[in-house]
Amino acid sequence: MFSLSHLPNVFSPSPKTTGSILEYQLEEVGTFRSSGASALLQSLEQNSHDVEVLTDASAVFKSASLLKSQKWKCIHTFTGNSQAIALSPDGKLLASGSSFIKLWNLETGRVICTLKGNTGILKSVAFSPDHKTLASCGLSQTIELWDLETGQIIRQFTGKSYGVNSISFSPDGQILASGDRGRSVQLWNLKTGKTVRTPSGNIPVMEHGDWVNSVAISQGELGGTIASGSHDKTIKLWGLQTKEAIATLKGHLSLVYAVAFSPDGQILASGSADETIKLWNLKTKEEICTLTGHTDEVYSLAFSPDGQILASGSADGTIRIWLFEYQVERGEKPKLCKDK
Numbered sequence: 001m002f003s004l005s006h007l008p009n010v011f012s013p014s015p016k017t018t019g020s021i022l023e024y025q026l027e028e029v030g031t032f033r034s035s036g037a038s039a040l041l042q043s044l045e046q047n048s049h050d051v052e053v054l055t056d057a058s059a060v061f062k063s064a065s066l067l068k069s070q071k072w073k074c075i076h077t078f079t080g081n082s083q084a085i086a087l088s089p090d091g092k093l094l095a096s097g098s099s100f101i102k103l104w105n106l107e108t109g110r111v112i113c114t115l116k117g118n119t120g121i122l123k124s125v126a127f128s129p130d131h132k133t134l135a136s137c138g139l140s141q142t143i144e145l146w147d148l149e150t151g152q153i154i155r156q157f158t159g160k161s162y163g164v165n166s167i168s169f170s171p172d173g174q175i176l177a178s179g180d181r182g183r184s185v186q187l188w189n190l191k192t193g194k195t196v197r198t199p200s201g202n203i204p205v206m207e208h209g210d211w212v213n214s215v216a217i218s219q220g221e222l223g224g225t226i227a228s229g230s231h232d233k234t235i236k237l238w239g240l241q242t243k244e245a246i247a248t249l250k251g252h253l254s255l256v257y258a259v260a261f262s263p264d265g266q267i268l269a270s271g272s273a274d275e276t277i278k279l280w281n282l283k284t285k286e287e288i289c290t291l292t293g294h295t296d297e298v299y300s301l302a303f304s305p306d307g308q309i310l311a312s313g314s315a316d317g318t319i320r321i322w323l324f325e326y327q328v329e330r331g332e333k334p335k336l337c338k339d340k
Contacts, residue, residue: 084122084138088131093148095134097122101146117144117153124166129173133190137164143178143188155193159186165212170240171219177226179212185228185238196243204243208232214258218265218282225282227268229256235270235280247285251278260301260310269310271298277312277322279334289333293320310334 084097093112094104099122101115120140127134133154134146143157143164162182169176175196176188185206187196198204210231217240218225224240235249235256254273261268267288268280277291277298296316303310310322322334 082122084125084136086125086127086134088127089129090131093127093131095125095127097125097136097138101125101134101136103148113151115146115151117146120163123164126167126169128169128190129171133173135167135169135176137167137178139163143167143176145176145190155190157188157193160184166214168215168217170217175217175240177215177217179215179228179230181211183208183210183212183230185212185215185226185236187226187240187243198243199241206236206238206243206245208234208236210255213256216259216261218261219263225261225265227259227261229259229270231255233272235259235268237268237282237285249278249280249285249287251287251290252276254297257297257299258301260303262303263305263307267307269301269303271301271312271314273297275314275316277301277310291322291334294318 082096082098082102084095086095087093087106088095092106094106096102096104099120100117101122103112103115104110105112115134115136117136120138122136122138124138125134125136132148134148135143136146137143141158141161141163143159144153145155145157146152147154157176157178159178159180160182162180162184164178164180166179167176174190176190178186178188180186185208187204187206188194189196195203206226206228208228208230212228212230214229216227218227225246226238226240228236228238230236233250233252233255235252237246237249238244239246249268249270252270252272252274256270256272258271259268266282268282270278270280272278275292275294275296275298277294279288279291280286281288291312294312294314294316296314298312298314300313301310302312308323312320312322314320
């Protein structure tokens, strides 16, 4: 079955509703169990499509009407052995990666094609915002860009001869950020195929004290910020334009597996091997609160597009759904929805 760790989120846009109605409806759902929940996939943009969160046991979310429906059911079970999956922005394709990549038709549940090129174990795959390109990375120490029309590799990036754990596209699709086992965050210009340089023309030094496990790029009004989570127990924030460190966020007691920006770019969530999730105010660079409840490492995090829900996937075999926006605005902790 799929067993994943450092992946972006998947949610369809939630229906508009008031805080009180949202809170009531979400109390009917909350914790989903599997034999190793760990993957939350890239966001979908249609209200008409079912939304899937696949885990080790293929636990699956029901539908785009997340808050209207109180029923959650499995739609498809995709068998395989993969450490990297992602959904296309149009919600039609699923990419899964092991030592090669399979593209799946989400309506039929069948494999469309197999992409072979990366000879190492894949750790992350990501679709470009225009869903024309797929990026993949892993222990082969390369990042590959695939043309989804032809199934051919169109670019390869080679960094510092270390395995690459995570990749993330910028919202405009022009930049790809990568986090590797050489402790570095690297930025790649997808038009030129070269490393992005600082305004002064130098190759930026964007490093942690240990492996970089997760990278994300903000999309909100505070845009132009990169977040990276590391084995060194910290999260670092970097300016996308300056390539310089903005802040180092400390507080986790063990390595950081996952980072995710809220859609407005004002809050960052981080998930750690210390079994907690922390929320950070990106204006003040201070911790807002710590969410507890998981009983094992937190591998992945995902915000809904409206920022009202945070989902967390853990090695404890569960996905937890947190009511988010209204509680934070009132200065309260997000609320774990009632177990089904």
